[in-house]
Amino acid sequence: MSKADKIDRLAQLTAQRTTSSGDSLWVAAFRRLRSSKMAIIGAVIIAVFVVLAIIGPWIAPYSPTAQTWRGEVFSNRGIFVGPRAENWLGLDNLGRDQLSRLLVGARQTLLVGVVATVIGFVVGALIGGLSGAALALGGRTGQRIDTVIMRFIDMMLALPSLLLAVSIAAVMGQSLTTVMIAVGVVQIPIFARLLRGSMLAQANADYVLAARSLGVRRRRIVLAHVLPNSLGPVIVQCTLVLATAIIEAAALSFLGLGNLDAAQPEWGVMLAQAQRFFDAAPMLAVYPALGIIITALGFTLLGEAMREALDPKLRS
Numbered sequence: 001m002s003k004a005d006k007i008d009r010l011a012q013l014t015a016q017r018t019t020s021s022g023d024s025l026w027v028a029a030f031r032r033l034r035s036s037k038m039a040i041i042g043a044v045i046i047a048v049f050v051v052l053a054i055i056g057p058w059i060a061p062y063s064p065t066a067q068t069w070r071g072e073v074f075s076n077r078g079i080f081v082g083p084r085a086e087n088w089l090g091l092d093n094l095g096r097d098q099l100s101r102l103l104v105g106a107r108q109t110l111l112v113g114v115v116a117t118v119i120g121f122v123v124g125a126l127i128g129g130l131s132g133a134a135l136a137l138g139g140r141t142g143q144r145i146d147t148v149i150m151r152f153i154d155m156m157l158a159l160p161s162l163l164l165a166v167s168i169a170a171v172m173g174q175s176l177t178t179v180m181i182a183v184g185v186v187q188i189p190i191f192a193r194l195l196r197g198s199m200l201a202q203a204n205a206d207y208v209l210a211a212r213s214l215g216v217r218r219r220r221i222v223l224a225h226v227l228p229n230s231l232g233p234v235i236v237q238c239t240l241v242l243a244t245a246i247i248e249a250a251a252l253s254f255l256g257l258g259n260l261d262a263a264q265p266e267w268g269v270m271l272a273q274a275q276r277f278f279d280a281a282p283m284l285a286v287y288p289a290l291g292i293i294i295t296a297l298g299f300t301l302l303g304e305a306m307r308e309a310l311d312p313k314l315r316s
Contacts (some may be wrong), residue, residue: 005040042166045298053110064104064265070095072185078280085301092284093277101265108266109246109295112180116193116243116245117238119184124191127153127233129227131192132199136222148308149198156189165248169257176259176266187241194237205229224245243299250292267291
């Protein structure tokens, strides 16, 4: 199943208002989530990550920029300091406490992922909402607007996401803001296509037909009823997009397009800086890599569990 097919399938589920047992689709989905080990594990990982990102700078034992033990590390000779009583995860190549940098870097990693997802969600929702509303309102003009927008969105979906993000980041220059924007732009077509498909699925729902039979204006139906009821699967998609955003942001930082400000350590940048010393001190790369992998795994597990809870075909 292609990326576009998965998005369209999730959008189609919004037309289903109740399950065979008579429960609301969302109530039944939440009941399945509570008994899903995958969802519980993902939620626990996300909760731990968010808590560490929030309180990390306050519980970090040392400043992430303090080169207190610089005289004990000789990276040019391959001499590093590993875990010990004062430094639980050892020191980096500049004599900085690795644990402190990981804790502070968790906030930067979360910030990049959240901001990039918000950018993709807001812009994608505007584009998808415009396309869906134009098509739902009917008429040749609306169909033309939808056709133009969707062909542009399909072209963006056809491009490899990382390649598109690297191209945008290379044009804008090296900074943390660049990484957020580049990763956010990559997510725009996902949200746009999903919201547009969800609105089309809702346009054929019974409550829409009832509103039309009562003489409610089509514009009011679309904006006041169809659009709000179409946002559910888009919110579900945010969990999956967050995992992708964290990985792609780390990839951009690894390629040297992230923020190199030592006062704001970020896991992707830490991973990039550690590659030069991988032979002598592999744990400098392993720690941030594990953080990225486990965090992305948490969002992916929860997102996939939510999608499966909504889709009976996936559960079977």
